[in-house]
Amino acid sequence: MPDLAAVAPNIVLCTLNARYIHASLGLRYLLANMGDLKAQTAMREFTIARKPQEIALELLALLGPQQDGVAQIIGLGVYIWNVTQSTELVRLLKAARPAVRMVLGGPEVSHEVELQEITRLADFVVTGWGDVSFPKLCRALLHGPQPVMKVIRGEQPPLNEIALPYGECSDADLAHRLLYVEASRGCPFKCEFCLSSLDQTAWAFDLEKFLAAMHALHQRGARHFKFVDRTFNLKIDTSVRILQFFLERLTDDLFLHFELVPDHLPQRLKDLIVQFPPGVLQFEIGVQSFNPEVQSRISRRQDNARTEANLRWLTQASHAHLHTDLIFGLPGETLESFAAGFDRLYALRPDEIQLGILNRLRGTPIARHSAAHAMVYDAEPPYTVLQTGVLDADTVQRFKHFVRYWDLLASSGRFKQTLPLLLEQDQPSPFHAFLAFSDWLWRRTEKTCELSPELLVDALADYLCGACGMNRQDVQQALLSDYTGSGARSNPHALQGLLPKQPAPTMRKPKRLAQRQGRHLDPDQALR
Ligand code: B12
Ligand code: SF4
Secondary structure, three states: OOOHHOOOOOOEEEEEEOOOOEHHHHHHHHHOHHHHHHHEEEEEEEEEEHHHHHHHHHHHHHHHOOOOOOOEEEEEOOOOOHHHHHHHHHHHHHHOOOOEEEHHHHHHHOOOOOHHHHHHHHEEEEEEOOOHHHHHHHHHHOOOOOOOOOOOOOOOOOHHOOOOHHHHHHHHHHHOOEEEEEOEEEEOOOOOOOOHHHHHOEEEEEEHHHHHHHHHHHHHHOOOOEOOOOOOOOOOOHHHHHHHHHOOOOOOEEEEEEEEOOOOOOOHHHHHOOOOOOOOOOEEEEEEEHHHHHHHHHHOOOOHHHHHHHHHHHHOOOOEEEEEEEEEEOOOHHHHHHHHHHHHOOOOOOOOEEEEOOOOOOOOOHHHOOOOOOOOOOOOOOOOOEEEOOOOOOHHHHHHHHHHHHHHHHHHHOOOHHHHHOOOOOOOOOHHHHHHHHHHHHHHHHHOOOOOOHHHHHHHHHHHHHOOOOOOHHHHHHHHHHHHHOOOOOHHHHHHHOOOOOOOOOOOOOHHHHHHHHHHHOOOOOOO
């Protein structure tokens, strides 16, 4: 029986992920770079759904009893999605064991440090990159000389001096979680709503070393790779090498996610993209706004004509799944100008249009517009815009309903046949058509959650046949195809007598349904 106190780690790296499926890449970097301290370091991940009390107890049990003269350190990764729970966790840990050294890091505590409750409660804060500075701080805490500064600016060494983290991914991570990988850090662009606009440039990891690590992961069975590079198509030589690497390993189960800037798609990249069959490539393309005035106000350089041409090419010539983003509430963006951007994007028929509402992230330069554009933001994370000089609070609220219903009807992929009936009628535009439906559904239900597939089917039938006067048979046909195609097997009122006869329900049915719906949902959206 080993002596538990002797094997207990005295450094614990911890974070609260948004959901279990998101494994923390940042924490794995820190662990991989602990050097001589690695043997005494443990990593523990939780989700934001866990109670801070339970997490605190688990962390303290892991550290074991305090021993004289040996520092115990907890490093906590703090992000916008976990800062509320993390603040409570730090409070509990410091109350239970005041001697424990609480070190914070991560983007949420890297800016406006002095304004936050969590940083007040903690002992140390490392801002920016933690790969080198966290182990250095631990060494100082364990062996002296003791650090004098509470806030430490994280060093940014050349990337080839940082150990890659992929060896820290367990087999369970590879089997059950999204595998985040990173071929470069930073972004050269300056979009003011985004934290990456503070980076001076983008830095690339040594490509051969990176690909060797991807090869090792692939050999271990990894097939889903989610690149967190801010702009995958920045250096085309690198993008080409990475795509070639995966083309050589093409299998049915391969899945690759990349973030792209929309107006840069040279022929060399196109030539490779077309070689990937359906289901392998997913591109997340932030369009954010098509409004040139707003784009220039927030320092977002984007060639709209080229963006449109590239999106059109991708939808028509490639098999890539296109996930596009728009942001509502940017300074000076009206409901009408946003609607025009939405319609322009919808006309290109990307697979998904994800609608976000502006968040004022700590440290981002968008704050400079707050006074001039009468921007009011929620003081609580994720600091969502509540009103602007050209959008009153009711309009923002109205749009929130729109977003929720859009997620349920469009992004979920569950109403592929019915959605065109709704959007492409004689309304002024698809945006206004959906807005009219959204207003109607809100008046009817006064809720944006607990809307079952059956309730949505019935609501769509009533709206399209009633308010819009469409032919009932056409509407029923579209709804029937969507409803049965989604795997749902209940009996909505609007489809009575049309559904194929089902065997008597069994206890396992709801679970199978939930799993099937889960596949349609983007994990990132399921979070909202
Ligand atoms: C993956 C991801 C997510 C995942 C969650 C992942 C998880 N673990 O649960 C999902 C998709 C759910 C998500 C959601 C959102 N995200 Co996000 N996301 C990312 C992304 C793409 C990758 C993170 C990553 O792995 N980076 C790579 C690692 C190496 O960097 P890192 O995590 O920053 O870690 C380094 C340092 O921060 C530091 N560090 C980290 N932990 C610790 C701990 C200690 C002790 C120390 C000393 C240092 C330290 O050292 C690490 C190595 O240098 C980043 C963008 C990016 N490329 O970084 C955005 C990013 C983190 N997200 C961001 C935002 C704004 C959001 C959303 C609000 C977006 C939206 N509008 O909906 C939502 C949050 C929703 C909510 N409920 O609040 C912002 C950060 C905001 C913030 N202050 O935290 C980022 C930076 C994007 C950006 N450029 O603006 N996101
Ligand atoms: S939005 Fe994209 S392109 Fe703009 S600064 Fe952020 S990461 Fe870079």
